[in-house]
Amino acid sequence: MGKTVLTVDDSRTMRDMLKLALTDAGHTVLQAEDGVHGVEVLAQAGDVDVIITDINMPRMDGYGFIDHVRSNPKTRATPILVLTTESEPAKKQKARDAGATGWIVKPFDPVKLVAAIRRVSP
Amino acid sequence: MSEKTPTSPEERRQFITFLSGQQEFGANIMMIREIRGWTETTPLPHAPDFVRGVINLRGVVLPVVDLKAMLGRGLTEANPKHVIIVVKTGDRTIGLLVDAVSDIMTVTASDIQPTPELARDSNGAFIDGIAVIEQRMVTLLSMEKLISSLTGEINVSEAA
Amino acid sequence: MDPMETIKQGYFQECEELLLAMEEGLTAMEGGDTDPETINAVFRAVHSIKGGGGAFGFSDLVQFAHGFETVMDQIRSGELDPKPEVMQILLRAGDMLSDHVAAARSGTKLDPGHDEDSFAELKALSGKIGDLGEDELKESFEELGFHQVHLVDLDDNATAAPAATPQPIAAAASPVGGKGWLIRFVPRAELYAKANEPSLLFRELATLGEVDVVADLSKLPSLEEIDPEQAYISWTAKLHTDATKDKVEEVFEFASDDCELDIHPLSEQAGVQPVPAAAVPETIVAQTPMTAPQPVVTEVPTPAVAPATPEPAPIAKAPEPPVSAVPSAPLVEKDHPSDRKEAHVESTVKQTIRVDLDKIDRLNNLAGELVITQAMLAQRLLEFRAQSPLLANNLAEFEHLLRELQEGVMAIRTQPVKSVFQRMPRLVRELAAQTNKQVRLVIKGEATEVDKTVIERLGDPLTHMIRNAVDHGLETSDDRITAGKDPEGTVTLSAEHRGGRIIIEVADDGRGINRARVREKALEKGLIQPNANLSDEEIDNLIFLPGFSTAKEVSNISGRGVGMDVVRSSVSSLGGRIIMSSVPGSGSRFIMTLPLTLAVLDGMVVAVGEQTFVLPLSHIIESLQPRSEDIKPFGLNRCLLKVRDSYVPLVKIGGLLNVHGAGTDPVKGVVILVESEGSGRLALAVDQILGQRQVVIKSFEGNYRHIEGIGAATILGDGRVALIIDVDGIVTRCRGNLVENGSIERKATGTGP
Known part of the structure; x- marks a missing residue:
């Protein structure tokens, strides 16, 4: 029941950690370094099951990226989890307003991460 | 990996023994990388006479030291029958010019006698002790001390 | 390695980059840059450092970064104005953050009070940061009615996250x-x-x-x-x-x-x-x-109830039952292929990969070995060249390709000097605070690229030169005002490529060198003879002599017995040179010239007696055939060579380096005129020029020790080792001896060098 997960984060550490946790859980991981890159990867990959995205990124931030995903009929219903830190409630709200499905609080626990994916993706 | 001579009686170490100017020496086998024949060296300016120069050892510039000369017994008249023992301690590698390699021997702590007081001249700094096995007397050299003296980092108090 | 450990190492590497980006952004902001992207970049850097730090449980780091981030966020949103006082606070916070990262990296803890002042400043500035505790994090979180995901409550799987483990919000009512x-x-x-x-x-x-x-x-x-x-x-x-x-x-x-x-x-x-x-x-x-x-x-x-189908594509799944019930009604919008095109945005991000330096070094060595093997091969095939012109062509092409390969491999190792330059603003800030001087640091040419090994070894000499510039070069604000100068002193750090080398300059607009004092000091220390007739430049460069220190008292900044001679030797161990020039009252300039790489050099191969040496081409001005009437004896067994209208000291390499069988009459050999930046010219007598070629530099100092007059070694086409002559060293030494006897060149020419 491995899924294809796209992670979008400009921090290499975060990308590495996401990849490790997701790969360990049997998921296939695609990675992008910012929103623009994420859009490209999505276009190339066709479908992904879940998207995990950071908010603060160069070029296109998480809000812009979520907007993009939600406005594309193909990815409209793709679950999106936002990476937030607990200190950013306003950002979380903004991400939700932009159409995020759920969120993962950084630093994340791999078990929670995998559970969050299970809660949003069949 | 330390080349310390054996301390506990059961502890056994292997030494390569070699001849230089009629005398037999031993060096911890763990320090020896390879043994090759003598080749002409490129002399180094301002070097003491026992530093015979450098050779190309597969891309590494290797200083070659004449053991006999280093111990104050005159230069070895090197010919292709002489051998260079390639010694490595830490990240330093040098070649040691000797007459011939003779043997590999196993030494335990009880075989080793301290360096006689008389031999404790400046050269004694590289000598770790004397092993007497089957009537043979082999002078055990400390390759670490020898190499660090070459690179100008010897700590003589440590050698005493 | 444990994958988490690998990621942790990656985190610290990333932190280095992020700290640089932060420093760069803050410096730009300090200089008046108000571009939102600049501010954003700083925010993101701090944010990412915090994010990763949380993952590894660096709670002190996270706490501090959180405060810093909060302030950056306020600046980003326009709530706070990044005026100069604010920038000072941010710069200090940046320094603290790098201290935090360094502490986390070394597995130590900062002193409890270390970041206190800086954190207090941030707090006062922001008004939104709580104490070094977590309460405010949690509260603001709860306001939105979200349920905190507990980080450490999950049995054995919880990763360490001590900084962020608020208590459950609702009292957990048991069923x-x-x-x-x-x-x-x-x-x-x-x-x-x-x-x-x-x-x-x-x-x-x-x-x-x-x-x-x-x-x-x-x-x-x-x-x-x-x-x-x-x-x-x-x-x-x-x-x-x-x-x-x-x-x-x-x-x-x-x-x-x-x-x-x-x-x-x-x-x-x-x-x-x-x-x-x-x-x-x-x-x-x-x-x-x-x-x-x-x-x-x-x-x-x-299927009449809600989503039974697991496919993720359709929208609004819950109202689907009617759709299923009436399959003919195409309520679900289909994908339009054209959307894909829209989604494709041109990428401008440069793709990079991280490679273990060892691998590059191995490749580099291999390329070097190939060059040597090629040279050997070419030499062996020399005699066949006449018979087969094609062979010569092939060989030439082979050589050309090899050179390209080698350049390509070496280019992998080059990096902008930025990484080391960016450490300097902090140093200057600290020095300014310690010396109570006002200092502005101007950085130019930080994009100049040079081999990574050079960069790594540039830090120490640069640090020392900057310390020297602020501590000794610049005056106090009061003194500057008295002298009619801007109370704020300027230190300029610049880099540029010139003639296959990199030139790094540290200049200050301070008081300049007190030549009388330098001379006095040099005499005192026995470095020069009382009757020595020295040019201003020669006096300035006396400060590089071992044992020279101009500070009357050893200051705790530049002092501790480390003088400019240490800078010189570290620059020279990089195959570089350093000189300084000074104008009293208006400042000093230190100029370092360094090779772009430590791996190869273009050299002239010369024969001296039974030996072969390599002279770095970068130091050679010309080679000439001396006539006996141009050689003048000077002093005790010294010679001067007349080159056009000036006299240059003539030195026989054979004698200098004790080479067996070297020719004794320069007229029968060749003279190579070399120049050392800062120390002047020298004519080197050799027996014969054998050719020019690129050689791979092999250091032997690791296995032996430094030899005066010899820079390194290389392996020639015949497999034998040849020594590379340290022209700077020789020129400095030979001319230094001449300085003791009074400067001769100016006497002969009537003009200063």
Whole structure:
């Protein structure tokens, strides 16, 4: 029941950690370094099951990226989890307003991460 | 990996023994990388006479030291029958010019006698002790001390 | 290696880059850059450092970064003005943050008070940062009614995250008598718009215990009235479990804002009756005895209820039943291929990979060995060249390709000097504070690229030169005002490529060198003779002599017995040179010239006696055939060579380096005129020039020791070792001897060098 997960984060550490946790859980991981890159990867990959995205990124931030995903009929219903830190409630709200499905609080626990994916993706 | 001579009686170490100017020496086998024949060296300016120069050892510039000369017994008249023992301690590698390699021997702590007081001249700094096995007397050299003296980092108090 | 350890190492590497980006951004902001992207970049850097730091449990770092980030966020939103005082606070905070990273990296802890002042400044500035505790984090979080995901509550899987483990919000009410929970769940349309999916929530619920789900379809309008984007169905679930209410709420965490959710202990269910099933004929009850995370609702006998299909594509899944019921109605929008094109945005990000330096070094060495082998091969094939012109062509092409290969490999190792330059602003700030001087640092040419090994070894000499410039070069503000100068002193650090080398300059607009004092000092230390006739430049460069220190007292900044001679020797060990020039009252300039790489050099191969030497081409001005009438004896067994209208000291390499069988008469050999930046010219007599070639530099100092007059070694085409002559060293030494006897060149030429 491995899924294809796209992670979008400009921090290499975060990308590495996401990849490790997701790969360990049997998921296939695609990675992008910012929103623009994420859009490209999505276009190339066709479908992904879940998207995990950071908010603060160069070029296109998480809000812009979520907007993009939600406005594309193909990815409209793709679950999106936002990476937030607990200190950013306003950002979380903004991400939700932009159409995020759920969120993962950084630093994340791999078990929670995998559970969050299970809660949003069949 | 330390080349310390054996301390506990059961502890056994292997030494390569070699001849230089009629005398037999031993060096911890763990320090020896390879043994090759003598080749002409490129002399180094301002070097003491026992530093015979450098050779190309597969891309590494290797200083070659004449053991006999280093111990104050005159230069070895090197010919292709002489051998260079390639010694490595830490990240330093040098070649040691000797007459011939003779043997590999196993030494335990009880075989080793301290360096006689008389031999404790400046050269004694590289000598770790004397092993007497089957009537043979082999002078055990400390390759670490020898190499660090070459690179100008010897700590003589440590050698005493 | 443990994968987490690998990631941790990666984190610290990333931190280095982020700290640089931060420093760069802050410096730009300090210089008046108000571009939102600049501010954003600083914010992101701090944010990412914090984010990764949290993952590894660096709680002190996270706390500090959080305060810093908060202030950056306020600046970003325009709430705070990045005026100069604010920038000073931010710069100091940047320094603290790098200290935090360094401490985390070395596994140590900063002194408890180390970041106190800086944190207090941030706090005062922001007004939004709490004490070094977590309360405010949690509170602001709760305001929104979110349920905190507990980070360390999950048995053995929890990663260390001590900084962020607030207590559970709601008192965890245990289900009465272990019966479980009655959950009423009424999604709103927004829930589906955000791609949440009730069936998945029930499936998740089933991991907690046995679930009975009852769907209420009473709100479902008639078919023609259905809006596929709306939510019509609600559910009631009985969960038989021992799990706490928190656990249940956690399942609905993502949905909680977009639904009505009531969770009551099963024992209270009288109060919250499930939907009267009898009244709603369409109601379907799903029995879900399983606990495995398998879709609950797929057990539903007909597809009439909510999403039974696992495919993720369709929108608004819940209102789907009618769609399934009337398959002909294409309510689900199909994908348009054209959208893909729209989605494709041209990428400008340079793709990079991180490679272990060892691998590059190995490649580099290999390329070097290839060059040597090629040279050997070419030499062996020399005699056949005449017979086969094609062979010569092939060889030339081979050589050309090899050179390209080697250059390519070496280019991998080059990096902008920025990484080392960017460490200097902090140094200057600290020095300014310590010396109570006002200092502005101007950095130029930081994009100049040079071999990584050069960069790595540039830090120490640069640090020392900057310290020297601020400590000794610049005056105090009062002195500057008295001298009619700007009270703020300027130190300029610049880099540029010139003639295959990199030139790095540290200039200050301070008082310049006190030549009388330098001379006095040099005499005192016995470095020069009392009658020495020295040019200004020669006096200035005396400060590089070992044992020279101009400071009257050893200051705790530049001092500690480390003088400019150390800078010179570290520059010279890099194959570089350093000189300084000074104008009294208006400042000093230190100029370093360094090779771009430490791996190869273009050299002239010369024969001296039985030996072969290599002279770096970069130092050679010309080679000439001396005539005996141009050679003048000077002093005790010294010679001068007349080169056009000036006299240059003539030195026989053979004599200098004790080469066996070297020619004694320069007239029978060749003279090579070399120049050392700063130390002047020298004529070197050799027996013969053998050719020019690029040689791979092999250091032997690791295996031996430094030899005066010799820079390094190389391996020639015949496999033998040749020594590379250290022209700077020789020129400095030979001319230094001449200085002792009084400077001769100017006497002969009548002009200064």
